[in-house]
Amino acid sequence: MRELDTIINQYELLKNEGTQSVLATVVHVEGSSYRRAGARMLVDEFGNITGAISGGCLEGDALRKALHALHQEKNKLITYDTSDEDDAIIGAQLGCNGIIQVLFEPLDYQDTLNPCELLKKVIAQKDALAIVIQFNLDKNKVQHGTSLLIDEKSNIWGKKLKQELLKQILKQSQLVLKENRSAFAELISDKEASHIFIQNYQPPVKLVIVGAGNDAQILAQQADLLGWDVIVTDGRPTHANKERFTSFCQVIVSKPEKTLENIKIDQRSCFVLMSHNYNYDLAVLKLLLNEQKVPYIGILGPLKKYQRMQGDLKEDGFELKDEILKKIHAPVGLEVGAETPAEIGLSILSEIQSVLTGKSARPLKEKSTPIHEKIHSQFKEIKI
Amino acid sequence: MAVKKKIYLDYNATTPTDQRVVEAMLPYFTEKFGNASSDHVFGWDANEAVENSREQVARLINCKPTGITFTSGATEAANLAIFGFCKRNRSKGKHIITCKTEHKTILDTLKALENEGFEVTYLDVDLDGNIDLSELESAITSETILVCLMLANNETGLIHPMYEIEKIVHSKGVKLMSDITQAVGKIPVDLKALNLDIAIFSSHKIYGPKGVGTLYINKKNNIEIEPQVFGGGQEKGMRPGTLNVPGIVGFGKAAEIAFSEMEEESVRISKLRDKLEGLLMESCVCKVNSMKANRLPNTTNISFENIDCNQLLRKLNSLAVSRGSACTSNIIKPSHVLKAMGLSDEQALSSLRISLGTNTSLSDIEFAAEEIKKTANQLKRAEV
Numbered sequence: 001m002r003e004l005d006t007i008i009n010q011y012e013l014l015k016n017e018g019t020q021s022v023l024a025t026v027v028h029v030e031g032s033s034y035r036r037a038g039a040r041m042l043v044d045e046f047g048n049i050t051g052a053i054s055g056g057c058l059e060g061d062a063l064r065k066a067l068h069a070l071h072q073e074k075n076k077l078i079t080y081d082t083s084d085e086d087d088a089i090i091g092a093q094l095g096c097n098g099i100i101q102v103l104f105e106p107l108d109y110q111d112t113l114n115p116c117e118l119l120k121k122v123i124a125q126k127d128a129l130a131i132v133i134q135f136n137l138d139k140n141k142v143q144h145g146t147s148l149l150i151d152e153k154s155n156i157w158g159k160k161l162k163q164e165l166l167k168q169i170l171k172q173s174q175l176v177l178k179e180n181r182s183a184f185a186e187l188i189s190d191k192e193a194s195h196i197f198i199q200n201y202q203p204p205v206k207l208v209i210v211g212a213g214n215d216a217q218i219l220a221q222q223a224d225l226l227g228w229d230v231i232v233t234d235g236r237p238t239h240a241n242k243e244r245f246t247s248f249c250q251v252i253v254s255k256p257e258k259t260l261e262n263i264k265i266d267q268r269s270c271f272v273l274m275s276h277n278y279n280y281d282l283a284v285l286k287l288l289l290n291e292q293k294v295p296y297i298g299i300l301g302p303l304k305k306y307q308r309m310q311g312d313l314k315e316d317g318f319e320l321k322d323e324i325l326k327k328i329h330a331p332v333g334l335e336v337g338a339e340t341p342a343e344i345g346l347s348i349l350s351e352i353q354s355v356l357t358g359k360s361a362r363p364l365k366e367k368s369t370p371i372h373e374k375i376h377s378q379f380k381e382i383k384i
Numbered sequence: 385m386a387v388k389k390k391i392y393l394d395y396n397a398t399t400p401t402d403q404r405v406v407e408a409m410l411p412y413f414t415e416k417f418g419n420a421s422s423d424h425v426f427g428w429d430a431n432e433a434v435e436n437s438r439e440q441v442a443r444l445i446n447c448k449p450t451g452i453t454f455t456s457g458a459t460e461a462a463n464l465a466i467f468g469f470c471k472r473n474r475s476k477g478k479h480i481i482t483c484k485t486e487h488k489t490i491l492d493t494l495k496a497l498e499n500e501g502f503e504v505t506y507l508d509v510d511l512d513g514n515i516d517l518s519e520l521e522s523a524i525t526s527e528t529i530l531v532c533l534m535l536a537n538n539e540t541g542l543i544h545p546m547y548e549i550e551k552i553v554h555s556k557g558v559k560l561m562s563d564i565t566q567a568v569g570k571i572p573v574d575l576k577a578l579n580l581d582i583a584i585f586s587s588h589k590i591y592g593p594k595g596v597g598t599l600y601i602n603k604k605n606n607i608e609i610e611p612q613v614f615g616g617g618q619e620k621g622m623r624p625g626t627l628n629v630p631g632i633v634g635f636g637k638a639a640e641i642a643f644s645e646m647e648e649e650s651v652r653i654s655k656l657r658d659k660l661e662g663l664l665m666e667s668c669v670c671k672v673n674s675m676k677a678n679r680l681p682n683t684t685n686i687s688f689e690n691i692d693c694n695q696l697l698r699k700l701n702s703l704a705v706s707r708g709s710a711c712t713s714n715i716i717k718p719s720h721v722l723k724a725m726g727l728s729d730e731q732a733l734s735s736l737r738i739s740l741g742t743n744t745s746l747s748d749i750e751f752a753a754e755e756i757k758k759t760a761n762q763l764k765r766a767e768v
Binding site: 023065067068071081083139140 | 422425428429432436440448450603
């Protein structure tokens with residue numbers, strides 16, 4: 001399950017109990033940090049934490065700050081500078097050099113638009129969304145907090161904002177969704193400046209595993225750990241069943257031609273054909289050739305198999321356009337010397353991750369530039 | 385019995401605490417009285433106020449808040465810096481360079497250091513109080529670890545060419561420390577641009593409370609300083625001891641006020657100071673020391689011909705001014721600063737330091753000039 005889901009589940013529990021809680025969100029990072037902007041954690045009034053905003057170095061102090069915010073009943077912005085080597089708050093030298101801004105928002109359970117209520121909506125939408133968080137690097141100013149959700153069609157949920165401000169935020173949000181990357185902006189009016197973090201929220205990856213063999217079981221578990229939604233489909237009820245694939249998976253028994261009938265396809269739907277049955281795989285592949293939205297189709301098996309499939313497809317009158325060919329990864333996975341099902345799963349999931357993020361899948365040590373480009377954490381200046 | 389009007393013109397000695405500063409401090413005596421190290425709401429409130437002040441002070445001098453350690457004043461900061469740095473870096477060398485016109489805080493501390501086997505070079509100054517930059521450069525040896533030169537002189541107001549000094553000192557791989565106490569709040573002090581390694585200053589010169597000061601350490605330049613006081617770990621172990629929260633809050637507020645009001649005030653004060661000098665030079669036989677040099681806008685150091693300033697001071701009982709520096713006022717010795725500039729004992733003992741501040745008005749200046757003229761002439765006639 002994804003981190004956001006565990007946080008929202010815990011939020012519901014706490015809300016029902018009447019236990020007070022605070023949401024902490026990383027709203028900006030300059031330099032290096034383990035978790036980037038958008039990482040969240042929920043802290044209850046007894047100091048219990050769900051989620052994470054760092055690799056562990058900040059949680060101790062963040063807990064105190066969260067409890068303080070709860071007591072003060074107002075949103076707080078705290079700056080953590082991990083480049084300070086003497087910092088007794090953080091501890092010994094971390095080896096990280098970053099300035100991390102964390103926003104703490106005490107949650108009002110009566111407010112139907114409180115940050116966690118908005119995040120509940122995010123999960124329910126199952127769609128790409130821009131999550132808008134207003135804050136201010138001047139700590140003496142008001143920290144407005146998690147305010148809006150905006151989708152690709154510019155539908156808005158959340159707090160009411162001034163027209164002029166809303167117009168600008170809409171514009172930037174559409175850019176965020178289009179470029180598939182979160183952004184930061186400084187909003188400057190003649191009187192004041194404030195800041196926003198527009199988080200690019202993508203719904204979970206939907207991994208459709210075609211084939212329900214033992215290797216699929218392992219792949220499904222691995223994908224679940226990643227926080228991906230998993231659908232397993234196979235023609236054999238002896239294989240595709242709830243005993244073999246536990247509660248987190250959607251299990252479908254169907255003939256190959258009917259595979260897509262029960263699956264809602266979107267830009268996050270990734271297919272791996274691994275039924276170990278040539279004809280089953282080929283039948284599903286035929287269906288997928290018409291699905292423009294699918295970003296990834298992996299085919300387990302040697303190159304020869306894929307070449308044979310291409311030949312058969314041509315014979316059957318199927319056209320293999322370039323855009324489709326680009327999405328097909330056969331043989332599936334990255335070359336990591338995978339032998340066992342788990343190793344193969346690792347290879348497949350890594351490849352899918354790199355395709356969806358548009359990254360190279362090359363070793364980080366080959367990079368001559370920082371892991372996270374500085375330009376992507378800069379505040380765009382916007383005049384209001 | 386009517387009490388005679390007293391006009392305060394000794395702002396370099398200390399300043400009245402601004403009413404806004406007092407108001408900011410008050411809650412921290414009786415309401416938010418927590419120990420800033422306590423792990424509960426009372427402690428967190430106090431800690432938050434301290435960190436807020438740290439940011440306010442950092443903004444005034446344009447440095448990172450993490451470089452600031454709060455102390456009980458500039459004297460303590462100077463001792464910590466000088467002893468802490470020199471002892472820590474003993475293996476790299478034992479030679480320190482300063483100049484003869486430094487504040488007693490620095491000179492006495494360096495004297496103490498000499499007793500521990502360190503060598504100190506005291507640079508000469510010219511008639512205006514300026515050091516010779518080429519002399520500074522040639523004084524640096526392979527044993528030199530620190531150069532300590534104040535940014536602005538407390539007696540004459542003379543400002544050292546710190547940008548040029550920094551270039552020379554750093555080009556030889558030596559560290560640079562500066563007592564910026566008199567400069568802060570009167571002229572813009574930009575520690576980032578100046579690239580100082582260590583700086584000290586106090587609150588009570590900028591309309592903040594007495595008993596609080598700052599040691600600034602440039603973390604970027606890897607400056608290592610050994611703590612001189614032990615027990616408790618506050619201020620990251622650099623200066624343990626329960627924090628003077630109200631004092632620090634006052635310091636921060638004073639810094640905030642100085643940041644927004646200094647520019648306009650400097651212009652106003654400079655005009656008043658110039659007017660005062662004009663009036664005095666018209667009516668008395670006197671000389672303004674360091675007049676043509678780069679000076680603070682509020683300070684004038686005037687030598688009167690053939691007048692014992694001790695007598696002058698007593699007769700001027702409606703004015704609060706200074707002869708020499710406040711710290712050595714118990715013993716009437718000629719100012720070491722003026723002596724270093726080449727004045728004779730007699731000339732030095734005939735000098736007054738007048739320093740203006742935010743409460744100084746034009747009528748104050750005119751009154752002071754009139755009083756001084758009257759009294760000086762009386763004394764002169766009496767001697768004749």
